[in-house]
Each structure stands twice: as structure tokens, then as C-alpha cells.
Amino acid sequence: MKDGIYSSLDIGTTSIKVIVSEVLNSKMNVIGVGSEKCNGINKGLIIDIDETAQSVKKAVKQAEEKSGIQIGSLIVGVPATNVEINPFHVTVSVENASQEINNSLLKKIIELIKSKKVPNDKTLLSIMVEEFLVDGFDGIKDPRKMVGEQVELYGTLLAVSKTVLHNIKKSVNNAGFEISDMIFQPHAMSELVMSEDERRFGTIQIDLGGGQTSASAVHDEQVKFATIIQEGGENITKDISVVLNTSLRNAEKLKREVGYAFRDDNQEKDQLISVDVVGQEGNIEVKESYIAEIIEARLSQIFEKVREELEEIGAFDLPGGIIMTGGTAAIPGVEELAEDIFEVNVKTYIPDFMGVRYPSFSNAIGLVHSKAKMDELSKVINHMILNKEYALSETGPQETQPAVSTTQKNSHQQDNKDNESVIEKIKSIFSNFFE
Structure with a gap:
């Protein structure tokens, strides 16, 4: 991982989350967190750009105050909404076979992919490189500085709705921030929650969000499939509200x-819970098990829909089982219910960083993690796709600070006497945040 300070933005289905992280000696530490509810999003889609921009501003401000870092640009996550994932193969000829292959040829390849492989209603988001071939020689990961007459590229392209991408960019820019990179969220998350072997041999990941649930299959270290179910934690809340005739807040x-997703019928403890009912003076009492039944019913429905999608592509044959994360994954018993329905091994990923030991932050943390470990070739390709002109430099992207401005607001961060990292200096601020 490349040392530095990075800032990421996760535009979730119900809230905006910002993470500021310091990578020092290849170790990542979260030093700032922002989280803000957003009414400009519905079912994972931005429906009000101005409202979303305001929520982005507020979340960034929170992260700035916690970290002491003034954020100038953001690594932005792109969800699996209306995404198209397709394998491709393209071939280009080298104009001057006596000169080394350089970034100009990469740009030519990207333009060819955009024009020939991406549907008209989509825009290219990312390219996952499998291998290059130079004059028939295969297994090449980076052809630059080599010579040859013909270059081929095998890989997988990610294309997303033009509307989805435009609304994300517009919301971030209207909030007053630049975009340093745009990363496909399932890809970033897989690098965070999976081991190298799990990504290579094949594993399913499920992100249980507030407004929707996304599922993706990873194999050969690439996201091969992604889908979204338009149900999530908010639906569970609404079910409890309707069945018990209580407010959404309650x-x-x-x-x-007291929620539980998979209650054991033999469990002895089944306490009565007092519930404030709309239109009734006194509270009523219901058993915890009754609330668990409501939660289990909705989650079972979500999991069954996910199961249908994954069975169609044979994803359950992947040996890695399922890794779950997202805010709704924090409900006790979710793992047991998922194993009962999917009939494979299931485990839950919970971030283990000071201040963010909660699965709803997995996407935001994954974006920082992915950017910090991104190789130089991937950075060049990403910046070319984003139409960043400096990507054409033969030495690669020239970024003085990829994710945040260098302005620091806390004077104590200027003191290097003890050569402490930023994380050590603000531990007292974060010790009980989101525990």
C-alpha cells in the first residue's frame, strides 16, 4: 500500500459516509469519519442532486473536524446499479514498432474499448486487466517499455448508466469537491473483505444496505457478476412499524x-418489550421473538431473491462461500439465517479500525484500501477513463496528494518532534466513536 492520506466518499442508499485514512508503512488507520442521512437518494439512486450535495458537504465537514485535514478531493464509490460486466478482447497495432510501448497506446486501447465494446446507454467506468499479449507472447501484466508490432488485451469491462455516473459526479462537484478517482464498490469491497485466495478461487459477497442489497461474485480476483435487490434494512424497519402500529423511529x-434475525425456538430467554403504539394511550407489550419473526420474514425474502440470482450463474459452486457486510449485517442472527437459506458457509465482515468497527462503513473503508494498494498501471487506466489529461505523462499519474489537500487545520500536526503518526495524535477524539 502506498503511504499517504486518503479520503473516500460512499454515497449509500440511505446515508453519505466519508472516511479519512492515513496509510503509514503500509498500515491503514482511520483518522476521520463523517456520516450524514440523505433524503436525496431513493433505492440507491440520486434523485435530488442539490440535497445529496448538501449531505456530502456535511459528512465531509464531520470528517474534517475529526481528522484535522482539509479535504479537497475524494475517492468516490460507484454502486452496482445498472452495471454491465463483460469480458472483452481488443487488438491494436503499434504505429512505430521500433519505439517502446507507452501510455499513448493505452489510451488508444481505451478509446477502442469505449467505441466498440460499451453500449450506447452506458459509460465505461473501469477495466480489469487479465493479460496483455505483445506479438503473440502472453501472460504480460504491463506491456509498457516493451517493443512490438501488435498488442492485445484480455480483460473485463465495467460499464454503468450514464445517468447514474453523471448524478454522482454532479453531486460531488456541486458540494465543492474534486474527484480523484471513481472505483466500483463491489471491487473495492472484495479487496478489503476477502483474502487473496478467496478472490482467486471464488467467493460471493453480499452488502446488506439500508435501501437495497447488493450481491456480487468474485473469481480470478475480478468481479464477474453483480446484482441489486431493491430491499434492505429500511424495509425491515417499515415492516416492524406496520405490524406493531408504531412510529418508524420506534x-x-x-x-x-432487541432485533434478531434467526431466533432459536428453544431459546429460553424471550423477554417482553414495551412498545409505543400510535393512537393508543398506553404501551403494549410484545415478545422479542415476535419482533424476530418480523425481521426474519423480510430477510428471508431478500435472501431468497439473492439466491435466485446467484443460482442462475452457478455462483454457489465457488469454494469461498459468502462474506456479508453492510449495516443490516449487524443484526444478530443474520449469519445463521443466511447459512440456513444459502446452504453454504457464511461469515460477516466487520471493520477492525478504531472508531469504525461497524459494517455500514465497509464500502467507504474499502474505497480507501483499494486506492492505496492500486498499482501504477491501474491508476493510469483509471485516470484516462476519467479523462484526466495528466494521465498521459509517460511516468504515470502525477498526483501530489491523491485524496486530500495538504492543508492541515490542527497546529499540533505540524510538530514532528516525536515523529508520531496522525492516528496517535488524535486517539483521544476517537476512542468511543461508533463503538
């Missing part, structure tokens, strides 16, 4: 405090 509190 329903959310019940879900978080």
Missing part, C-alpha cells in the same frame, strides 16, 4: 436494540 430502535 421501529428502528426496536430493530437495533
Whole structure:
């Protein structure tokens, strides 16, 4: 991982999350967190750019105050909404076979992919390189500085809706921030939650969000399939609210405090919970097991829909099983319910960083992690796709600070006497944040 300070933006289905992280000696530490509810998003889509931009501003401000870093640009995540994932093969001729292959040829390849391989209603987001061939010699990961007459590229392209990408860019820019990179969220998450072997041999990941659930299959270290179910934690809250005739606020509190996704019928403890009912003076009492039944019913429905999608592509043959994360994955019993329905090994990923030991931050952390470990070739390709002119430099992207401006607001960060990292200097601020 490349040392530096990075800032990421996760535009989730119900809230905006910002993470500021310091990578020091290849170790990542979260030093700033921002989280803001957003009414400009519906079912994972931005429906109000101005409202979303305001939420981005507020979330960034929170992260700035916690970290002491003034954020200038953001690594932005792109969800699996309307994504198209296709393998491709393209071939280009080298104009001057006596000269070394350089970034100009990469740009030519990208333009060819855009024109020939991407549907008209989509825009190219990313390219996952499998291998290059130079004059028939295969297994090449980076052809630059080599010589040859013909270059071939085998890989997988990610194309997303032009509308989705435009609205994300517009919201970030209207909030007053630049975009340093745009990364496909399932790809970033897979690099965070999976081991190298799990990505190579094949594993399923499920992100249980507030407004929707996304599932993706990873094999050969690439995302091969991604889908979205338009149901998530908010639906569980609404179910509890409707069944118990209580407010959404009360329903959310019940879900978080006593909710359980897979209650054992033999479990002895089944306490009565007092519930404030709309239109009734006194509270009613319901058993915890009854609330668990409501939660289990909705989650079972979500998992069954996910199962249908994954069975169509044979994803359950992948040996890695399932890794779950996302805010709704924090409900006790989700793992057991998932194993019962999917009939494969299931485990839950919970971030283990000071201040963000909660699965709802997995996407935001994954974006920073992915950017910090990105190789130089991938950076060049990403910047070319984003139409960043400096990507054409033969030495690669020229970024003085990829994710944040260099302005620091806390004077104590200027003191290098003890050569402490930023994370050590602000531990007291974060010790109980989001525990």
C-alpha cells in the first residue's frame, strides 16, 4: 500500500459516509469519519442532486473536524446499479514498432474499448486487466517499455448508466469537491473483505444496505457478476412499524436494540418489550421473538431473491462461500439465517479500525484500501477513463496528494518532534466513536 492520506466518499442508499485514512508503512488507520442521512437518494439512486450535495458537504465537514485535514478531493464509490460486466478482447497495432510501448497506446486501447465494446446507454467506468499479449507472447501484466508490432488485451469491462455516473459526479462537484478517482464498490469491497485466495478461487459477497442489497461474485480476483435487490434494512424497519402500529423511529430502535434475525425456538430467554403504539394511550407489550419473526420474514425474502440470482450463474459452486457486510449485517442472527437459506458457509465482515468497527462503513473503508494498494498501471487506466489529461505523462499519474489537500487545520500536526503518526495524535477524539 502506498503511504499517504486518503479520503473516500460512499454515497449509500440511505446515508453519505466519508472516511479519512492515513496509510503509514503500509498500515491503514482511520483518522476521520463523517456520516450524514440523505433524503436525496431513493433505492440507491440520486434523485435530488442539490440535497445529496448538501449531505456530502456535511459528512465531509464531520470528517474534517475529526481528522484535522482539509479535504479537497475524494475517492468516490460507484454502486452496482445498472452495471454491465463483460469480458472483452481488443487488438491494436503499434504505429512505430521500433519505439517502446507507452501510455499513448493505452489510451488508444481505451478509446477502442469505449467505441466498440460499451453500449450506447452506458459509460465505461473501469477495466480489469487479465493479460496483455505483445506479438503473440502472453501472460504480460504491463506491456509498457516493451517493443512490438501488435498488442492485445484480455480483460473485463465495467460499464454503468450514464445517468447514474453523471448524478454522482454532479453531486460531488456541486458540494465543492474534486474527484480523484471513481472505483466500483463491489471491487473495492472484495479487496478489503476477502483474502487473496478467496478472490482467486471464488467467493460471493453480499452488502446488506439500508435501501437495497447488493450481491456480487468474485473469481480470478475480478468481479464477474453483480446484482441489486431493491430491499434492505429500511424495509425491515417499515415492516416492524406496520405490524406493531408504531412510529418508524420506534421501529428502528426496536430493530437495533432487541432485533434478531434467526431466533432459536428453544431459546429460553424471550423477554417482553414495551412498545409505543400510535393512537393508543398506553404501551403494549410484545415478545422479542415476535419482533424476530418480523425481521426474519423480510430477510428471508431478500435472501431468497439473492439466491435466485446467484443460482442462475452457478455462483454457489465457488469454494469461498459468502462474506456479508453492510449495516443490516449487524443484526444478530443474520449469519445463521443466511447459512440456513444459502446452504453454504457464511461469515460477516466487520471493520477492525478504531472508531469504525461497524459494517455500514465497509464500502467507504474499502474505497480507501483499494486506492492505496492500486498499482501504477491501474491508476493510469483509471485516470484516462476519467479523462484526466495528466494521465498521459509517460511516468504515470502525477498526483501530489491523491485524496486530500495538504492543508492541515490542527497546529499540533505540524510538530514532528516525536515523529508520531496522525492516528496517535488524535486517539483521544476517537476512542468511543461508533463503538
